[in-house]
Amino acid sequence: MLGLGAARLEADMNRLMALLFHQGVLDEQFMQLQQLQDESSPNFVSEVISIYFRESEKLLKNLRSLLADRECTDYRKIGIHLNQLMGSSSSVGAKRVRTVCLAFRAASEHNNWSGCLRSLEVLEHEYCYLKTKLHELFQMEQQRVMAAGARYHPLLS
Amino acid sequence: MNSMHILLHQPPMCFYRHSSTSILCPPTPLARIWFSLHHDSGRASMGSTRRRVLLVEDVEINRVVVRRLVSELNVMLEEAENGKIAVDFIKQGRTYDLIFMDKEMPVMNGLEATKQLRSLGVTTPIIALSGDCLPCDRDLFIHAGANAFQAKPLSKIELVRILTEYGLSISHA
Numbered sequence: 001m002l003g004l005g006a007a008r009l010e011a012d013m014n015r016l017m018a019l020l021f022h023q024g025v026l027d028e029q030f031m032q033l034q035q036l037q038d039e040s041s042p043n044f045v046s047e048v049i050s051i052y053f054r055e056s057e058k059l060l061k062n063l064r065s066l067l068a069d070r071e072c073t074d075y076r077k078i079g080i081h082l083n084q085l086m087g088s089s090s091s092v093g094a095k096r097v098r099t100v101c102l103a104f105r106a107a108s109e110h111n112n113w114s115g116c117l118r119s120l121e122v123l124e125h126e127y128c129y130l131k132t133k134l135h136e137l138f139q140m141e142q143q144r145v146m147a148a149g150a151r152y153h154p155l156l157s
Numbered sequence: 158m159n160s161m162h163i164l165l166h167q168p169p170m171c172f173y174r175h176s177s178t179s180i181l182c183p184p185t186p187l188a189r190i191w192f193s194l195h196h197d198s199g200r201a202s203m204g205s206t207r208r209r210v211l212l213v214e215d216v217e218i219n220r221v222v223v224r225r226l227v228s229e230l231n232v233m234l235e236e237a238e239n240g241k242i243a244v245d246f247i248k249q250g251r252t253y254d255l256i257f258m259d260k261e262m263p264v265m266n267g268l269e270a271t272k273q274l275r276s277l278g279v280t281t282p283i284i285a286l287s288g289d290c291l292p293c294d295r296d297l298f299i300h301a302g303a304n305a306f307q308a309k310p311l312s313k314i315e316l317v318r319i320l321t322e323y324g325l326s327i328s329h330a
Contacts, residue, residue: 032313035313036222036226036313040228044225051221052218055216080261084216087216087218087288
């Protein structure tokens with residue numbers, strides 16, 4: 001039986017998840033990831049999200065570099081990086097990040113440098129928000145597990 | 158693990174011998190290969206219930222998720238990070254029961270890889286994967302020789318449906 005602390009944390013996690021879904025930050029693909037987590041892969045979600053953070057930060061850094069010089073912007077490379085970021089964002093359910101990537105890609109296809117720069121700023125903001133919220137979620141999960149005193153608790157299962 | 162296996166190449170019909178412990182391609186930085194440790198690894202589909210699927214996908218997360226999806230199914234998954242690696246695998250004599258082919262990839266994209274595989278005589282079903290799902294992309298892929306076009310990300314239900322549709326045994330491992 002969960003202690004009061006664990007139960008409260010679980011309720012907080014559920015509220016946060018509901019908020020993220022309501023805001024469109026996450027979509028049902030995130031729930032698919034959760035369903036793939038079980039006792040044989042107890043940390044699957046956090047492992048996937050860690051890879052996502054690592055790869056996304058590399059891509060965002062590359063995008064920032066590619067837009068550093070307006071005269072020499074390689075829009076083809078921008079498109080490649082965006083496709084990768086879109087693909088990985090879709091796979092983890094990062095809906096708003098993916099949506100911003102779509103707008104960014106449209107700007108890059110028109111060689112619109114200022115549009116790309118604006119999109120990059122929005123993208124960095126959205127990514128930052130997502131990362132902050134997911135970190136909150138995983139922290140709450142860790143605290144919930146400790147409060148419940150059990151070895152394995154699937155994330156919100 | 159050290160037994161020799163015979164692979165059937167589809168088509169033309171010819172026989173290749175491979176050691177189940179040997180790596181069939183040079184260990185290039187780009188070629189990460191996921192092999193099941195099952196002792197049947199490398200055995201042709203005749204006489205084996207374990208089907209071989211090739212996932213051609215450049216984004217690591219997407220490979221991780223599909224890897225997890227198939228882990229509970231009776232399927233052996235191999236991975237290629239781009240179309241050129243997939244084509245090289247085929248040229249080396251590897252055979253598959255199904256190929257998932259991503260659209261956008263560096264070095265060689267999915268469309269070009271599909272064309273090259275078909276020109277090599279590969280008749281393995283190829284399922285194109287794309288996050289966009291534009292009708293024009295679908296038409297291009299089908300014209301290039303893909304059997305079907307599927308939206309990404311792939312869910313477990315869709316994966317099982319596709320494996321079943323193309324005759325792959327999906328009994329749980």
